Amino acid sequence: MSADTGFVNGEVSYWYREEGLPGPGPRLDGNLPADVVIVGAGYTGLWTAYYLKQADPSLDVVLLEKEFAGFGASGRNGGWLTAALAGSPERYARSHGHDAAVRLQREMITSVDEVIAACEKEGIDADIVKGGVLTVARGSAQTARLRASVTRMRSWGFEEEDLRLVEPGERLRVAGAVAGSWSPHCARVQPAKLVQGLARVVRGLGVRIFEGTPVTELAPHRAITPYGTVSAPYVIRATEGFTAGISGLRRQWLPMNSSMIVTAPLPEAFWDEVGWQGRDLLGDEAHYYMYAQRTADDRIAFGGRGKPYLYGSRIDARGHTPAQTVDALWSLLLDFFPGAATSRVEHAWSGVLGVPRDWCSTVHVDHATGLGWAGGYTGHGVTTANLAGRTLRDLILREKSELTSLPWVGRTVRRWEPEPLRWLGVHAMYGLYRAADARERTRPRTSFLARLADLITGHA
Numbered sequence: 001m002s003a004d005t006g007f008v009n010g011e012v013s014y015w016y017r018e019e020g021l022p023g024p025g026p027r028l029d030g031n032l033p034a035d036v037v038i039v040g041a042g043y044t045g046l047w048t049a050y051y052l053k054q055a056d057p058s059l060d061v062v063l064l065e066k067e068f069a070g071f072g073a074s075g076r077n078g079g080w081l082t083a084a085l086a087g088s089p090e091r092y093a094r095s096h097g098h099d100a101a102v103r104l105q106r107e108m109i110t111s112v113d114e115v116i117a118a119c120e121k122e123g124i125d126a127d128i129v130k131g132g133v134l135t136v137a138r139g140s141a142q143t144a145r146l147r148a149s150v151t152r153m154r155s156w157g158f159e160e161e162d163l164r165l166v167e168p169g170e171r172l173r174v175a176g177a178v179a180g181s182w183s184p185h186c187a188r189v190q191p192a193k194l195v196q197g198l199a200r201v202v203r204g205l206g207v208r209i210f211e212g213t214p215v216t217e218l219a220p221h222r223a224i225t226p227y228g229t230v231s232a233p234y235v236i237r238a239t240e241g242f243t244a245g246i247s248g249l250r251r252q253w254l255p256m257n258s259s260m261i262v263t264a265p266l267p268e269a270f271w272d273e274v275g276w277q278g279r280d281l282l283g284d285e286a287h288y289y290m291y292a293q294r295t296a297d298d299r300i301a302f303g304g305r306g307k308p309y310l311y312g313s314r315i316d317a318r319g320h321t322p323a324q325t326v327d328a329l330w331s332l333l334l335d336f337f338p339g340a341a342t343s344r345v346e347h348a349w350s351g352v353l354g355v356p357r358d359w360c361s362t363v364h365v366d367h368a369t370g371l372g373w374a375g376g377y378t379g380h381g382v383t384t385a386n387l388a389g390r391t392l393r394d395l396i397l398r399e400k401s402e403l404t405s406l407p408w409v410g411r412t413v414r415r416w417e418p419e420p421l422r423w424l425g426v427h428a429m430y431g432l433y434r435a436a437d438a439r440e441r442t443r444p445r446t447s448f449l450a451r452l453a454d455l456i457t458g459h460a
Contacts, residue, residue, distance in 0.1 A: 007201040007448050014262045014301070014347035015192035022196060025211035025234075030228040035229040036224045036396060039215045039246075040238035041065035042074035043381060044374050046198040047389025048236060050317060053205040055393055061207045062230055063258050064223055066214040067317070068243070070195030073241055076258060076319060076351030077382055078291045078303045079114075080281050083109040083185035086380040087360030087408065089156065093416035096407035100298060102156055105405050109162070109185045111387045116187060116192075119387075127191050127296040131279035133186035134166070136177040138241050140444035142285035149285075150181055160332040173274045173281065174336050185193040187407030188293050188388050189382065217247045220369035234365065236398050237373035241352030244313035251415040253354035255313050257304035259321045260350070263330045265298045268300040272337050287433035287450045290332060296332040300340060302333045306350060309426040312419055348432065358458055362411040363388050365395035372396070373391060376413070429453040 002266045008014075012021060018399050036052060037044040040171050041063045049061045065071070085105050093101040112130070119126055137143040144164075154164045203209060217224040239246065241255040271277065271294070282292040290304040306325030310316065326348045334341055356362065356376035363382060365372035372395065374388035375381075391403040403409075436447035 007348075007431065009106045009348050010318045011191065011353070012319055013260070013349040014070060015075055015079075015190060017347060019192075022070070024068060025209055028213040028225055028227045028230070032061075032062065032228060032230045034230055034232040035060040036234045036236065037062045037232040037431050038062065038236045038238055039064050040072070040240065040242070041069035041199065041209055041211070041321055042072050042197070042238065043195060043385035044240065044388050045236070045238035046074075046143040046195065046202055047386050048374075049202045049389075049393045050198065050205070051393040053207060055197065057205070057369055062232070063202075063207060063209040063226060063357050064213050064215050064230065065211045066245075068211045069199040069209055070192055073381060074195040074385075075192045076260070076349060077191050078155070078258075078301065079189045079191050079293050079295075079382070080133070080291060080380075081112055081128065081382050082132075082380060083112050083383060084280070084380050086384040087299065087358075091358060092407040095411070098156075100405075100407040103376060103402070105156065105158075105410060107403070107406060108383060109248050111383045112187060114184055114390075115189075115383065115386050119194070119197065120198070122201045124194065124201065126194035126197060128187050128189050129279040130184070130187040132171075132180075132182055132184040133282070133283065134171045134282040135181045135283045136168075136172075136174045137179040137285045137287060138174070138176040139178065141440035143443075144178055145285045145446060154348070156244055164326065169275065171278060171280055171283050172276050173216045174282070175338055176335070180282045182280070183414040188279050188281060190296060191382070194382075202297070206238060212263055215246060218371060220371060224433070233271050233371065234370045234372060236365075236392060236396075237271055240354040240375040240377065241317065243354060243375065245315070250313050251418065251422070254309065254354045254416050254426065255315050255355055256379075256426075257306060257308050257310070257316075257352055258303055258379065259325050259329060259348065260301060260303035260419055261326055261333070261345045261348045262295070262301045263299045263333070263340060264346050266300065266340060266343055269389065270337075270339050270343075271298070286437050287453070288430065288437050292333075292336075292337075297345075299344075300333060300337070304327055304329055304332065305430060308430050309423060311423045313422070315352055316350065319351060321348040321350045332440040339368045343452065353377060353381065356413045358413050360406050360411065360413070361388075362413060363391045363395070363408055364410050364448070367398070397451065425456055429457045432456075
């Protein structure tokens with residue numbers, strides 16, 4: 001790896017490097033009543049608080065956060081404000097019908113613009129550019145999957161203006177790309193600026209955020225911490241990949257690691273060479289996939305799976321990334337963009353995302369116990385969290401709406417297996433995906449190893 005002398009590993013993420021980590025907010029000190037208490041001050045918790053206060057300013061909304069607002073995936077993600085569905089449309093269709101699954105996908109598309117509009121309204125400058133998303137195929141097997149994904153979207157009623165095939169190099173020149181697809185329904189965002197802006201706005205609306213306050217247990221109408229208990233008619237869990245740390249929830253959602261690197265700023269000659277002028281987000285059709293963006297300060301932020309899962313659902317909260325993962329991401333980046341070899345890696349970090357057993361997200365409120373939650377976004381949380389916040393608002397206020405009838409509302413999912421089966425299954429899945437990608441470099445069809453991996457984990 002070509003590393004900068006000022007290379008930083010972890011310390012939450014590069015997204016906080018320019019402005020620094022926020023200072024600690026007040027900690028909970030004693031028992032407290034509220035109308036709604038939300039556990040987790042990331043995108044889901046903040047959007048839920050925002051929309052509740054917009055709907056009813058008199059509501060007393062309290063947020064409890066173990067670290068600081070935006071410490072988790074909301075401050076570490078790849079900055080994809082994407083309409084990609086957090087889950088399988090086929091699975092939603094099997095349980096609720098074709099039309100319901102299509103409605104959910106269309107709400108995801110709407111949510112991209114909702115986030116952009118809310119940021120404009122509230123003066124949140126998060127470096128948002130709606131440049132769309134390019135997906136490239138590098139090889140025959142990937143091309144077949146890419147074309148199948150476009151065909152599938154057509155069968156669901158989505159047209160050329162939603163997703164279309166593009167020629168290699170039409171939007172962006174990626175080494176080895178033989179096919180591509182492009183959708184306008186995606187925007188680049190600076191994750192930390194978005195979450196810190198949201199935190200500022202909800203505080204201004206009168207929401208109290210208590211930081212440095214871990215919630216150890218959830219009970220009907222109560223969120224219990226070492227420093228006091230918040231009692232409320234509604235207790236909303238918005239902890240996503242950190243859910244396993246709450247008593248009784250270790251097997252609810254699997255905390256899956258994703259890792260990123262960011263380069264030093266690249267010269268204009270590089271951007272001209274690769275044609276990356278439209279600020280498109282970039283992904284691929286590999287099983288062990290990557291994701292990237294051109295940052296506002298002209299770097300490449302490049303991510304993928306590193307060490308995907310730690311035994312016992314443990315989490316490395318500080319985001320340290322193993323050297324071999326940094327090296328692997330840097331090598332893959334250069335494989336995509338050989339011209340970036342003159343640059344270097346300035347920052348690496350990791351974070352966790354929540355993965356349900358069926359890989360489909362859920363949002364739910366039980367009016368009897370007051371307990372509710374949203375999450376299991378499987379890596380698509382930047383946009384989905386906004387849809388979740390608006391849906392939780394309607395559920396808490398008992399308003400029947402288009403959102404409360406979406407097929408992810410009230411969805412029940414069985415828990416993950418106990419250890420060591422959990423660890424063995426996840427590592428077997430990613431081992432098979434890596435092997436499948438290697439085989440497909442010389443073979444025209446999707447490897448049976450990838451299909452086996454899907455069957456092992458229920459990803460299919």
